[in-house]
Amino acid sequence: MSEAIFSIAIIIIMFALLITDTYEPVIIYFATLTVLITAGVITVEEALVGFTNEGMLTIAALFIIVGAVQKSGTIFNFVNRLFGKNTGGRKSQLKVMVPVTLLSAFINNTPIVAMFIPLVRNWALEHNVSPSKYLIPLSYASIFGGLLTLVGTSTNLIVSGLLEQYGEKGLGMFEITYIGLPLAVAGIFYLMNVGYKLLPDNEDLLESVKKRHREYLVEMTVQPHCKIIGKSVEKAGLRNLKGLFLVEIIRQGQSIAPVTPTEKIQSGDRLIFTGQVSTIVQLQSIDGLKLETSSDAYLDRFKNGQAQIVEAVVSESFPFLGKTIKESSFRSRYDAAVVAVLRNGERIRDKIGNIKLRPGDTLLLLTGKSFINLWGASKDFYLISKVQDYEPHNGKGNLAVIAFGAMILLATSNVLPLLHAAFLAVAVLLLSKSITLKEARKAVNWNALFIIALSLGIGNALTESGAADLIANALVSLMQGFGPLGLLFAIYLLTNILTEIIGHSAAAVMVFPVAHSGAMQMGIDPRPLAIAVAVAASASFATPVGYQTNLMVYGPGGYKFKDFLRVGLPLNLLFMVISVAVIPYIWPF
Template sequence: MTAPMIVVIIAIVLMLVGLFFEIARPDLIVFFTLFFFLMMGYVTPEQALSGFSNEGMLTVALLFIVAGVFERSGLVERLVGTFLAKSKSERGALVRLLVPIAAFSAFLNNTPIVVTLTPIIRKWASDHNISPSKFLIPLSYAAILGGTITLMGTSTNLVVHGLLLDTDSQGFSFFQLAWVGIPITILGLIYLIAAGPRVLPNNQSLIEKVKENTKDYLSEMVVTKDFPYQNQTVEEAKLRNLKGLYLIEIIRGSSRITPVTGQTRILAGDRLLFTGMLSTIADLQKRKGLELDTGTDLSMNDIQQNGTQLVEAVVSHQSSLVGKTIKQSRFREKYKAAVMAVHRNDERVKGKIGDITPKAGDLLLLVTGADFDQQVDHSDFYTTSPIEEQKFYESESKGWIALIVLLSMIALVTFQLLSIFKAMVIAVGILFIAKVISPHEARNSVQFQVLLLIASALGIGNVITETGTAGWIGSQIVHALAPLGGLAILASIYIMTNIFTELITNNAAAVIMFPIGYEVASAAGIEPIGMAVLVAIAASASFLSPIGYQTNLIVYGPGGYHFKDYVRTGLPLTLIVMVTAISVVYMIYM
């Protein structure tokens, strides 16, 4: 082992630790690790930056645009909503939900599917007096399983495809992964439908918990005629930056003011609604002209009037909110919404709201105005509760146009008349020409932080290869496991990849393990394409934790889950998928 290899291994271990403990956004951690390798001279600038022109990464960017059309059209939600409406039982609903979700996820980005279906599932569950926690983990798992069927089913497949192209291979054909993807999807859905209702908990949503314990979240004060700051702004009245308290709404007669800004004026008779550390409300009572209304029958329904809503939002991995306090991120001004509470691991985060630093997976309870939906930046967080009635920005006809275009391109790729990249370029071009999507909407659909993560990870993959680290690790694995046979070698690569994807992110896990798996395949006489299939499947099969895959993170808070719920439900599924994937790859490619 050479000195550069030792440095590379140490740096990657530190990167994995940083990703696991979320010391910064994943894309920034991976990018700065790549920058370090570049400064050390372990790769040329061309090799380090090759990920930014990688065909797989660029295809992911184009798919974000296509998926954006479907997300705005509401086509998938309407179809699934129709299926669910006919369900009468819990297990029947799971069948009607999971089968189409897996099918849609084979051709569409599964993240927006899970985001937009979560509110629909919760409403159906509420209407039928069933806990939504019985459905949300299965929703995520079905989306993950479906994404393993085709080349475009998940970004991980496209990333590994791009890595294969860099080795002068032809890459994956459109349905090459289906040899493994279809069996694991069928077996996985059977398990979820049969065992899901028994192993999943009965949890309340955050909004339901808050409604049952309103006084733990809200306190009301009345402005009397003695208030010395009448007709002055909230800032002038010194009602901003309170110790542990947050002014979220002002009720003035029949009207409501939310969110409350520093320039909002205070009038006599105003009812001020505070949230935060309500134990410190006594400090406000000492102020002249402010009286605590202890006899109020205030409920959450009282603030859900005149366009004011309670909304749950899950902080994403790529969120710009991570690493900043809520106050520093200027949340109220940016999103036209006030944070009422932050929940982490199904427990309320204590302290002053403005001083809380959100983490990926945190559940925010927001009090919003009527224009909130237009303000949402989906790269920062995902709204998982219905906003008023179900509504969509685009007509359903645009979704059908996009679907026809997409299916046409898929046919051309399947018959190898076009590469997946060229097909997506043409698809996006047609959508622009037909005015199905505008340049502004296309830009908003692309998750640039995800692309930076993928491109940087691809550069690190080159580092692992060029420094000989992949070759050295691969030779050690083959030397140690060759006496045990090909199955043991395949199992070792699968397990290593799967552990990485549970601890960090799926794309980073795939990029780190691909060069190692490729070297192992060459040394052990395994077809490299088979090893690539195994790495792609293992990197996507994240069922044991909420942090390894975006869709698991999305349902974590809304389902009121604990980490153990993923382990209890996901461990049997992980074993089913692992045994099936290794067996199929062994039979086809050994």
């Protein structure tokens, strides 16, 4: 009993740290597991069980396979043909949601959403429609698709692996489709008829910057008599200005960006600053620097593409979370200067270098020409606003698609277990050089894998310490008058609440032991409760932080936190009602 209470107390502290965003999630999970090992709650072997879990290993293999398919350009070419003439708000929304749902049933939804965002935005702007009417539905549709197959989302694979770990039969490739399909249909119907009216009609961020570039940027011209001519940026006092940051020098029509501290100022240079525009008085005090107020030359640079402004969303894998932009040496590392940072739908009005970056922050970047090639597929960012050019797929590109299809076929027909089929596909792709070892390593989201593996260890501690039995006993007692259906409802609700707080994979891992213990105590089949855990963990619509695709569209759509609550909370309730009503008929207790 003491170990159970201790474990519950430690996990409550873990939740508190995750909610307050005190440290990076992977650090919090690692520290939690370390405390549980040190306290003797679980052994090292029991703590590291997640690193050999079949579900986790399958997810790792799928990252590589999907990376090869994405590299081939096949999906991009298919998606690019989907957008044509504007057929009206709701019908256009359907044109986005249906293919995203179907693609996300088989391919990790993160690259699908990353690929669709710039396409949807460009298409919407060409037809004078706000992208904010489409980006939340885009994210939600990818979540719908994840519930259609075993490989649709990591959550399904984790639950399947946990079922096998507890001596039960794992999930079939299309077993979850029986509940996922009606939920997807209901979700699309809701978004087209109710959600569309609730979605905001926001101005696109990049369009806003182009129209109001003077709110983001200050342009100063170096006059022939200016006293800083011939001095480096640092010696001229332009390196550590209060509230302002030099992002670009335009010299004889050519852009110098990012600007190094050793770059020397020349007569006629146009100096572009970003930050707190109200602090330009310090620049005006430099004799020979002229403030440009009436010229639209910089706006013309946006329009003709000379000023390469791209938009990137900070991911949970960003290596400098919690550090200031200056501390991260962002400019030199990424060959890009931060023009503005937006958080919760609002621009942070502070000196750029002093801003501490968080997951979901939207960065407006003035980039060098190499930025897209170097960082377009990086896990540091969820999204690059500029669409990457894909070469027509060749034989190796076709092989990636064939290998993926063969993996699905082998697993579905029970010729090979999914993990074996996935490993076989990876081997074929590496041996055929459809994807290089370096590209394979880059395709894997190591941060996500570590969190899943560590979470599985913590989940194991819940079982070994008796904490899962203790929590399950409380739930069974609470729902005693409602029978198995009441327990199903309680498990779904608990998972759904946790997924909005700590993320879908961790929520599934934490609740599964409780669900299994509750089923054993009540003497019922644990499978319907496991299905409820899988669905509830993925059905994260009410906050931008519960599911990574929500975080991806948060900034680009100009959304506020309340937009997800207004549109997503009714959808959460809809999914819960349908799931609790339908699951017992498909998987009897």
